[in-house]
Amino acid sequence: MTLAADTPATTSYDLGSARALSCRECGAEAPLAAEFACARCFGPLEIAYDFPEITRASIEAGPKSIWRYQDLLPVPSDVRSHPNTEPGLTRLIEADRLAAELGVRKLWIKDDTGNPTHSFKDRVVAVALAAARELGFSVLCCPSTGNLANAVAAAAARAGWDSVVLIPSNLEQAKITTTAVYGGTLLAVDGNYDDVNRLATELAAEHEDWAFVNVNVRPYYAEGSKTLGYEVAEQLGWRLPDQIVIPVASGSQLTKVDKGFGEFVKLGLVEDKPYRIFGAQAAGCSPVATAFEEGHDFIQPVKPDTIARSLAIGNPADGPYVLDAVRRTGGAVGHVTDDEVRAGIRLLARTEGVFAETAGGVTVATARKLIEAGLIDRDAETVLLITGDGLKTLDAVSGEVGPTATVPSTSKAVREALENR
Numbered sequence: 001m002t003l004a005a006d007t008p009a010t011t012s013y014d015l016g017s018a019r020a021l022s023c024r025e026c027g028a029e030a031p032l033a034a035e036f037a038c039a040r041c042f043g044p045l046e047i048a049y050d051f052p053e054i055t056r057a058s059i060e061a062g063p064k065s066i067w068r069y070q071d072l073l074p075v076p077s078d079v080r081s082h083p084n085t086e087p088g089l090t091r092l093i094e095a096d097r098l099a100a101e102l103g104v105r106k107l108w109i110k111d112d113t114g115n116p117t118h119s120f121k122d123r124v125v126a127v128a129l130a131a132a133r134e135l136g137f138s139v140l141c142c143p144s145t146g147n148l149a150n151a152v153a154a155a156a157a158r159a160g161w162d163s164v165v166l167i168p169s170n171l172e173q174a175k176i177t178t179t180a181v182y183g184g185t186l187l188a189v190d191g192n193y194d195d196v197n198r199l200a201t202e203l204a205a206e207h208e209d210w211a212f213v214n215v216n217v218r219p220y221y222a223e224g225s226k227t228l229g230y231e232v233a234e235q236l237g238w239r240l241p242d243q244i245v246i247p248v249a250s251g252s253q254l255t256k257v258d259k260g261f262g263e264f265v266k267l268g269l270v271e272d273k274p275y276r277i278f279g280a281q282a283a284g285c286s287p288v289a290t291a292f293e294e295g296h297d298f299i300q301p302v303k304p305d306t307i308a309r310s311l312a313i314g315n316p317a318d319g320p321y322v323l324d325a326v327r328r329t330g331g332a333v334g335h336v337t338d339d340e341v342r343a344g345i346r347l348l349a350r351t352e353g354v355f356a357e358t359a360g361g362v363t364v365a366t367a368r369k370l371i372e373a374g375l376i377d378r379d380a381e382t383v384l385l386i387t388g389d390g391l392k393t394l395d396a397v398s399g400e401v402g403p404t405a406t407v408p409s410t411s412k413a414v415r416e417a418l419e420n421r
């Protein structure tokens with residue numbers, strides 16, 4: 001009898017420098033697997049690493065996508081040999097005209113509309129797909145408020161996987177079309193995002209080869225948002241910004257940008273310095289902003305009612321961690337009305353030539369409010385994360401903008417219209 005026959009099989013995955021799952025509440029560690037809640041306390045799990053030595057030069061020599069940070073992500077070493085959407089390295093632009101309008105000294109726009117399906121969700125889905133393949137899944141799934149649906153359906157199509165996407169049936173038509181076009185299964189559910197999320201959690205428990213990117217492989221998925229923080233720091237010339245404004249839905253992105261900044265400091269890639277993180281929500285779904293203002297540590301769930309549907313998560317899983325990050329860094333969480341969101345979209349478009357979806361309007365409008373309230377320092381440098389493209393939410397502004405004039409096809413009429421502008 002050999003010893004090997006009695007030894008339980010230890011599965012070991014190639015997930016790069018990822019070492020274990022670690023509980024954010026009690027710190028207990030578990031082996032890397034498709035788990036998302038701590039077996040001891042039900043706290044959320046995140047990825048712990050043993051990072052290799054990483055230099056600015058090694059990153060700069062990498063691909064022009066999030067895979068330049070491959071060693072900092074929970075993905076297999078052969079990640080680049082499998083088809084994926086290769087998001088990332090979107091532009092960071094100096095926004096001098098918007099800065100003048102808002103009355104701040106220095107402003108940057110991180111323009112994540114430039115990703116393959118035009119939102120930052122391509123980052124998290126690319127990481128989730130790579131990890132899910134290694135963990136043995138074969139179907140890519142999600143509950144979504146729209147942008148995640150686009151990203152999952154597209155990534156699955158490119159990888160040759162089936163996809164199952166659940167959305168609230170009242171979603172913007174543009175986001176339905178831009179998901180359905182990739183094929184795959186798209187279920188429109190008569191309910192809000194929190195209903196859709198609950199149904200997805202049930203399905204994830206029933207189908208063992210279905211990877212719900214933001215449910216059963218959430219710890220891997222969430223790490224993709226760190227690349228936004230990495231890119232901002234690298235594109236600023238290897239330094240951290242003074243202030244950054246980030247839209248909040250589940251809150252995952254905000255907490256991971258913070259984690260990314262912290263890792264760059266620990267690895268010696270940027271100098272340690274104070275930075276402040278600000279969260280942005282729509283008034284019609286602002287449970288985190290409310291908790292911030294009232295000084296609470298817990299989140300009171302709300303029923304969302306806002307045009308910013310991509311941020312309409314009434315019971316945000318990472319809400320308490322957003323409060324931690326914002327309070328620890330000396331930031332704040334603000335909220336704005338739907339009218340302010342529309343004005344924010346138009347202000348950004350008019351001053352910088354960037355057409356953002358409603359989440360971008362929330363970010364710009366919240367930044368304006370926090371500047372006016374003196375919470376964002378006008379003399380310190382600020383980065384705004386613009387996370388999705390305005391073509392996805394045309395309805396938000398289509399009633400407010402249009403041709404300057406509609407004229408008969410004569411030179412006289414055209415000249416008159418120009419004079420009357």
Ligand SMILES: *Cc1c(COP(=O)(O)O)cnc(C)c1O
Nearest residue numbers: 147249250251252253359387388
């Ligand atoms: C999902 C989403 C967010 C927020 O992401 P969370 O990590 O859930 O907070 C922000 N902007 C856009 C455009 C999104 O689609």
Ligand SMILES: [Zn+2]
Nearest residue numbers: 023026038041
């Ligand atoms: Zn725990």
